[in-house]
Amino acid sequence: MTRTETARTDTAGTHTARTDTARPTRPIDDVHPGPSRRTRWIIVGILGLLFLVPIAAMVEFTLRKGLGGGYDVSRWIAVFTGGLSAAENKPIFTGLGNSLLLAVVTVVVMLVLLVPTMVLVRIRFPQLQRVLEFVCLLPITIPAIVLVVGLAPVYSVVARMFGSGVWTLAFAYGVIVLPYAYRSIQTNLVAVDVVTLSEAARSLGAGWLTILFRVVVPNIRRGLLAASFISVAVVLGEYTIAALLNRVNLQTALVVVSKADPFIAIIFALLALVFAFVLLIAIGRIGGAPRTSKPSRKKATA
Amino acid sequence: MTLSITRDPEAPAEARQPGSRVELRSIVKEFAGGIRGLDGIDLVIEPGEFVALLGPSGCGKTTALRVLAGLEGATSGTVLIDDKDVSGLPARRRDIGMVFQSYSLFPHMTVLANVEFGLRMRKVAGDERRLRAGDALEMVGLGGFGGRYAHELSGGQQQRVALARALVTEPRVLLLDEPLSALDARVRVQLRDEIRRIQQDFGITTLFVTHDQEEALAVADRVAVMRAGNIEQIGSPEELYSRAKTPFVAEFVGLSNRLRAVASSGSAELCGVRLPLIDPATPDGDVIVFVRPEDIRFAAQGVPVEVVSTSFLGSYRRTAVALDDGTVISVQHPAGFVPTPDERLHIEFDPAPVTAKGWES
Numbered sequence: 001m002t003r004t005e006t007a008r009t010d011t012a013g014t015h016t017a018r019t020d021t022a023r024p025t026r027p028i029d030d031v032h033p034g035p036s037r038r039t040r041w042i043i044v045g046i047l048g049l050l051f052l053v054p055i056a057a058m059v060e061f062t063l064r065k066g067l068g069g070g071y072d073v074s075r076w077i078a079v080f081t082g083g084l085s086a087a088e089n090k091p092i093f094t095g096l097g098n099s100l101l102l103a104v105v106t107v108v109v110m111l112v113l114l115v116p117t118m119v120l121v122r123i124r125f126p127q128l129q130r131v132l133e134f135v136c137l138l139p140i141t142i143p144a145i146v147l148v149v150g151l152a153p154v155y156s157v158v159a160r161m162f163g164s165g166v167w168t169l170a171f172a173y174g175v176i177v178l179p180y181a182y183r184s185i186q187t188n189l190v191a192v193d194v195v196t197l198s199e200a201a202r203s204l205g206a207g208w209l210t211i212l213f214r215v216v217v218p219n220i221r222r223g224l225l226a227a228s229f230i231s232v233a234v235v236l237g238e239y240t241i242a243a244l245l246n247r248v249n250l251q252t253a254l255v256v257v258s259k260a261d262p263f264i265a266i267i268f269a270l271l272a273l274v275f276a277f278v279l280l281i282a283i284g285r286i287g288g289a290p291r292t293s294k295p296s297r298k299k300a301t302a
Numbered sequence: 303m304t305l306s307i308t309r310d311p312e313a314p315a316e317a318r319q320p321g322s323r324v325e326l327r328s329i330v331k332e333f334a335g336g337i338r339g340l341d342g343i344d345l346v347i348e349p350g351e352f353v354a355l356l357g358p359s360g361c362g363k364t365t366a367l368r369v370l371a372g373l374e375g376a377t378s379g380t381v382l383i384d385d386k387d388v389s390g391l392p393a394r395r396r397d398i399g400m401v402f403q404s405y406s407l408f409p410h411m412t413v414l415a416n417v418e419f420g421l422r423m424r425k426v427a428g429d430e431r432r433l434r435a436g437d438a439l440e441m442v443g444l445g446g447f448g449g450r451y452a453h454e455l456s457g458g459q460q461q462r463v464a465l466a467r468a469l470v471t472e473p474r475v476l477l478l479d480e481p482l483s484a485l486d487a488r489v490r491v492q493l494r495d496e497i498r499r500i501q502q503d504f505g506i507t508t509l510f511v512t513h514d515q516e517e518a519l520a521v522a523d524r525v526a527v528m529r530a531g532n533i534e535q536i537g538s539p540e541e542l543y544s545r546a547k548t549p550f551v552a553e554f555v556g557l558s559n560r561l562r563a564v565a566s567s568g569s570a571e572l573c574g575v576r577l578p579l580i581d582p583a584t585p586d587g588d589v590i591v592f593v594r595p596e597d598i599r600f601a602a603q604g605v606p607v608e609v610v611s612t613s614f615l616g617s618y619r620r621t622a623v624a625l626d627d628g629t630v631i632s633v634q635h636p637a638g639f640v641p642t643p644d645e646r647l648h649i650e651f652d653p654a655p656v657t658a659k660g661w662e663s
Contacts, residue, residue: 200406202393205423218410
């Protein structure tokens with residue numbers, strides 16, 4: 001027999017018969033909807049090069065001895081052994097300390113304001129979903145320089161209320177991290193179906209705070225971690241707002257130091273990049289795998 | 303089966319009595335845009351009764367259940383449990399257990415922690431909590447699964463855990479929102495029977511929402527058929543099937559043939575045969591009657607028909623035949639008789655009462 005008859009149901013649900021010549025069919029598992037493995041590697045390779053070449057150039061730059069040629073690691077050693085001059089040391093570590101403080105406060109501001117809002121909108125006021133999304137994504141469409149123009153008068157009020165401490169920048173940073181944090185949390189909220197979970201918890205006697213902290217938050221921990229880490233990365237890389245509002249953070253400090261010693265500034269820029277990479281890898285690792293138990297020998301009936 | 307779930311000695315006496323009386327009184331639910339999900343429904347569920355809300359998608363059955371659970375507020379009307387108005391109570395204070403279609407187990411908790419959750423909310427002490435949760439899991443046949451997580455269980459197992467979680471607090475009412483819809487056919491039947499057994503053991507008042515008529519007829523003491531936010535008919539499964547009051551119920555519950563007839567004096571004449579009408583007040587004139595396939599049989603004499611097709615359905619066979627005017631109807635008969643397409647045969651109608659509707663309705 002050289003021909004086989006196959007019957008299939010088309011998308012409209014009608015039953016049609018089709019005659020095909022007999023030939024080995026590809027198993028379903030072999031059918032890839034996307035590009036081939038080779039194509040994917042080529043794409044990854046090109047993107048990797050685009051990404052790695054500037055970083056490699058930065059590393060090469062920090063290893064140069066000077067105009068005479070040759071390479072050494074003396075500047076890296078100086079950074080890690082405290083061999084920097086006071087003029088280099090002070091601004092960088094002040095800026096680093098400020099940025100870390102800002103990162104922590106920004107994450108707290110973001111989590112405290114955004115998470116309950118998003119959960120409430122998702123569960124209780126779904127009709128506000130689009131408004132919330134629009135508001136949260138708005139900062140990404142406004143250039144930082146424009147934001148600063150708007151923020152400057154606001155910060156004169158903030159300074160009167162909270163003083164002019166560098167941590168107050170976290171209010172502005174809380175706004176600029178909104179788009180990234182919103183997306184991370186929203187993806188997780190949709191995937192977990194918190195609406196049904198919260199209804200189940202309510203029917204079991206849980207109040208809203210219990211639902212938030214014991215049902216919703218544990219199930220969106222991956223989204224919260226991603227939002228937090230991305231917020232940290234954004235804060236560590238932020239320059240415009242800090243510079244225009246006359247605050248010192250890591251990026252403004254690096255600019256100051258680069259005028260005196262560009263090599264050291266590049267080393268710290270590389271270290272900040274490494275820190276951001278570590279955070280991104282952590283997003284993928286922490287909270288990713290579902291919890292599992294030890295297998296039980298007992299079998300169920302269904 | 304002996305149920306070993308211990309009752310909460312601290313609970314008020316009324317809360318410890320299973321089988322509460324539930325009443326929905328003139329419940330109206332309007333959604334945004336003025337869409338009426340529920341159009342003033344009235345429903346009484348007696349203590350320990352198992353009532354199924356049956357209807358097509360969008361008929362309001364889940365809305366009714368959610369209003370009873372307190373997950374949705376009614377636009378107007380009253381929800382009474384044991385004759386007390388609970389309309390203003392939030393869901394967490396209604397003492398109602400609920401099982402959802404999508405399992406809804408907390409993914410970050412073990413099976414045991416899931417079952418313990420309701421007890422934890424009621425501040426039951428740790429030892430007693432674990433004991434009662436363990437007993438509830440034993441009750442649903444998952445005694446050794448307390449340490450597992452939801453994603454390590456099959457759909458049927460997850461729904462059993464959800465059932466244990468809903469029952470462990472010994473709620474006054476159990477609500478089941480299409481709990482079997484996501485399961486495969488075999489597990490569905492198995493779990494359906496198990497739900498009924500547990501419900502009878504507990505004597506808990508239960509409201510079961512489903513769009514599957516077989517499920518509803520198989521487990522419920524009474525079935526309420528819903529359509530467009532109203533209850534069309536409520537009655538025992540037998541009553542609904544054999545004495546459908548409206549054409550919608552006749553068509554929705556079981557299979558019915560639609561045949562043209564002439565109504566007069568409480569009966570309908572079709573193909574020269576007179577059949578009694580379920581509603582004797584049906585106005586005289588042209589009507590459509592609904593006749594069950596099992597109320598028609600092949601005979602040596604009677605209405606001539608031509609066989610169109612026949613289907614083997616296990617213990618019986620259903621054959622489509624065409625009347626002389628071209629109307630195709632189904633006849634249910636023993637599987638041993640196998641008609642062939644185009645064969646000329648005769649049929650007879652059993653004198654069972656039939657539902658009718660006017661031409662224009």
